[in-house]
Amino acid sequence: MKMSLIVAAASLLGLTPAVAPMDGAHADELRVLAGGSLRSILTELAPQFEKASGHKLAIHFDTTPNLIKAATTGEPFDVGIVPIDVFYDQAAKTHFTPPVEFARVGYGVAVKAGAPKPDISTPQAFKKTLLEAKSITFLPASAAGSYILRLFERLGIEDEMRAKTIAQDQPTGIIPAVVNGEAELAVFVNNVLTAPGVDIVGPFPAKYQQELVFPAALAVDTKQKEAAKAFIDFIMSPAATVVVKAKGMTPGRS
Incomplete structure (x- = not known):
């Protein structure tokens, strides 16, 4: 009882997301996609959940x-x-319960920290900056990358951008490519660009801006339903949204 009161009080103060203590119950390992x-x-929220709940996460x-x-x-x-986009695939969608919106994020451009920031304030300036850049980097094989590729087509510059793109196979490669000088610009979702070593130039012009939504859902056949629900409640809690905002994303809504 004392532990429950402590956890509840901490949640009200915004100190930590509230997770019911296990009280000796069996700890589950949750597999998270x-x-x-x-x-x-x-990776910041996972240790907090594990400590508060006793469950382990394999992400x-x-x-x-x-x-x-x-x-x-x-x-x-x-x-x-x-x-x-995962939920747009009908086969994949059948493996999830109805989702809640965890977070959303817009797109932006980043340069190496301290480098001059090009003008992307208008559609014309944005297109000019992309065409004049010696190299750009992003992750084409992703939901964000798919939108960026469609945008290049919309701008009529897909051939020029293809020739100067340094493609990554994971988001973790984007920032190092700019920091080490391999790529002049990073073009991707803002939370990935919110990182040491680079400066965000700004968001895409409003005409070309779009938000990528990240839903959260249980697997329909999970054997750890209560623990899985607790994890989703945790990442949707007020204290967790502080982390979401600090990382450059907008907390979602249920």
């Missing part, structure tokens, strides 16, 4: 195509926190 862009957020971060494959043909999982 997660979008690679969520790595910095979930598999990956790109949208691989997450669809994992949901439909891979090993059993308990929770998915994935780009909404």
